[in-house]
Amino acid sequence: MRLHPSAADGLIAAALTTVAALLGTEAVAQGWPAPDPVAWALVALIDLPLALRTRAPLTVCLVVHASWVVYVSLGYWPVVGSFGPMLALYTVASLRPTPAAAASAALLAGVWIYAGVVSDADAMASVVGQAVGFPLVLWRFGYVARRTTELTRELRAEQAERARREVAEERVRIARELHDVVAHHIAVINVQAGLARFVFGSDARTAREALRTIADASGEALAELRRMLGLLRADGVQEAAGAPAPGLDQLEEMAARVRAGGVPVDLRVTGEPRPLPPGVQLCVYRVVQEALTNVLKHAPGAHAEVELGYRAGEVTVSVTDDGPARGAVLDTMRPGGGHGLIGMRERAKLYGGTIAVGPRSEGGFGVRLTLPTPVRTARRGDAVRE
Numbered sequence: 580m581r582l583h584p585s586a587a588d589g590l591i592a593a594a595l596t597t598v599a600a601l602l603g604t605e606a607v608a609q610g611w612p613a614p615d616p617v618a619w620a621l622v623a624l625i626d627l628p629l630a631l632r633t634r635a636p637l638t639v640c641l642v643v644h645a646s647w648v649v650y651v652s653l654g655y656w657p658v659v660g661s662f663g664p665m666l667a668l669y670t671v672a673s674l675r676p677t678p679a680a681a682a683s684a685a686l687l688a689g690v691w692i693y694a695g696v697v698s699d700a701d702a703m704a705s706v707v708g709q710a711v712g713f714p715l716v717l718w719r720f721g722y723v724a725r726r727t728t729e730l731t732r733e734l735r736a737e738q739a740e741r742a743r744r745e746v747a748e749e750r751v752r753i754a755r756e757l758h759d760v761v762a763h764h765i766a767v768i769n770v771q772a773g774l775a776r777f778v779f780g781s782d783a784r785t786a787r788e789a790l791r792t793i794a795d796a797s798g799e800a801l802a803e804l805r806r807m808l809g810l811l812r813a814d815g816v817q818e819a820a821g822a823p824a825p826g827l828d829q830l831e832e833m834a835a836r837v838r839a840g841g842v843p844v845d846l847r848v849t850g851e852p853r854p855l856p857p858g859v860q861l862c863v864y865r866v867v868q869e870a871l872t873n874v875l876k877h878a879p880g881a882h883a884e885v886e887l888g889y890r891a892g893e894v895t896v897s898v899t900d901d902g903p904a905r906g907a908v909l910d911t912m913r914p915g916g917g918h919g920l921i922g923m924r925e926r927a928k929l930y931g932g933t934i935a936v937g938p939r940s941e942g943g944f945g946v947r948l949t950l951p952t953p954v955r956t957a958r959r960g961d962a963v964r965e
Contacts, residue, residue: 584633592630595662599626602659611656618659621650625663632670640667640683644690657694664690665717672721673728680721684714742921749922768796799856826860827852827887830867834885837871842900843882844871850889859950862926863887863896866934869923870898870946878902881943893932893951901943923948 582590599622603614614622624646632639644667647660668687672680688710695706775789834844867885874883881902888895920936923946927934932950939945 585630588632589630591666592627592632595629595666596623596626598662599659603656606656606659609656612654614655614659617653618650618655621646621653621655622659625650625660629663629666629670632667633674636667636670636674637679637683640664640671640686643667644686648690648693651690651694651697654697657698661691661694665713668714669717669721669724672718673724674721677722680718684718687714687717745921746925749925752922765800768793768800771796799858825864826857827855827863829864830885830887833864833868833871837875837883841879842871842874845882845884847884847886848889849886852889855894855952859894859930859952862930862932862950863894863948865926866923866946866948867896867898874898874900874902874944878944893949895947895949897945897947899939899943899945903943 600619603618603622607613625643628639628642643663647657647664650660651657664687668680668683671683691710691713692707695703695710771789771792775786775793778785778789831846834846837844871883871885874881878900879902881900883898883900886895886897888897923934923936927948927950930950932948934949935945935947937945
């Protein structure tokens with residue numbers, strides 16, 4: 580359980596006050612006057628303000644040292660009030676720049692020597708050594724804590740920026756692939772439009788079929804264009820390679836390549852296969868590719884299963900293996916390919932689907948993607964029985 584910083588500071592202040600009170604009861608045994616109500620009030624002024632040390636470190640440091648000076652000047656045992664000023668110096672050194680920390684260290688050293696002079700200490704050399712050594716050590720510890728905090732903050736900001744760049748790069752890569760899908764639709768429209776114009780007067784049935792194909796292809800192309808425009812956020816995108824986008828008919832070829840790499844793969848199809856938009860097929864293909872690649876990389880020798888399911892209103896694909904759980908390996912970047920879990924999530928989000936990735940209770944690792952089937956596909960036979 581993590582405490583709120585203010586609550587933690589309050590507990591620390593209460594603990595130091597308790598320690599100081601216990602030490603105060605030993606003052607008489609050490610040859611010092613017994614604490615009276617004034618002494619206890621000063622002890623409280625020395626330690627209790629530390630509850631606000633992270634909110635106003637310099638102010639708390641000044642208040643604590645001033646209270647300690649009064650405590651020492653009235654002839655009470657200086658050791659009782661020494662812990663609060665030491666923690667106040669550490670706090671300033673861990674939260675404020677070097678000049679403020681140096682001034683606080685000098686203040687602690689000066690008050691420490693003043694306490695030795697007021698108490699007529701016999702070993703002033705030891706007092707001076709402590710007055711130099713303790714502030715320097717506390718200053719150093721505070722500086723290390725401050726630098727650690729700064730580096731942690733910078734690392735988190737760098738990780739957040741890297742994740743943002745990965746998402747942007749992945750979206751641009753997906754958009755390039757969608758460019759090929761849209762280009763395919765436009766080519767179909769062009770061919771069918773030419774056919775319809777050629778047979779318009781002689782074969783009305785063929786012309787109607789061509790126009791129906793044009794309507795379906797143009798609708799799918801517009802849907803892909805809307806997705807692409809929502810993704811593109813970068814300038815200077817390079818030209819696409821022009822290779823046809825892979826689809827579900829190439830899953831068996833992918834499984835064969837993985838088997839050749841030493842991982843047995845079973846591919847199973849449930850439900851009644853039906854035509855799906857190229858973009859949806861590409862999404863399923865890339866997710867399966869990423870999942871099987873991670874099996875090859877992180878669970879060599881494991882047995883993998885790919886199940887493609889055609890359901891009413893949706894298509895699902897799951898990739899499971901019986902190898903060891905792999906934690907967050909999918910978040911690692913892979914040169915020349917996708918960005919692991921980031922790419923899977925972006926593809927699922929692009930088509931309004933969901934994806935679940937993680938270790939399985941029965942062992943191994945699993946990826947499950949669910950994508951809704953477009954309305955036009957439903958009109959072409961999506962209402963299958965499960």
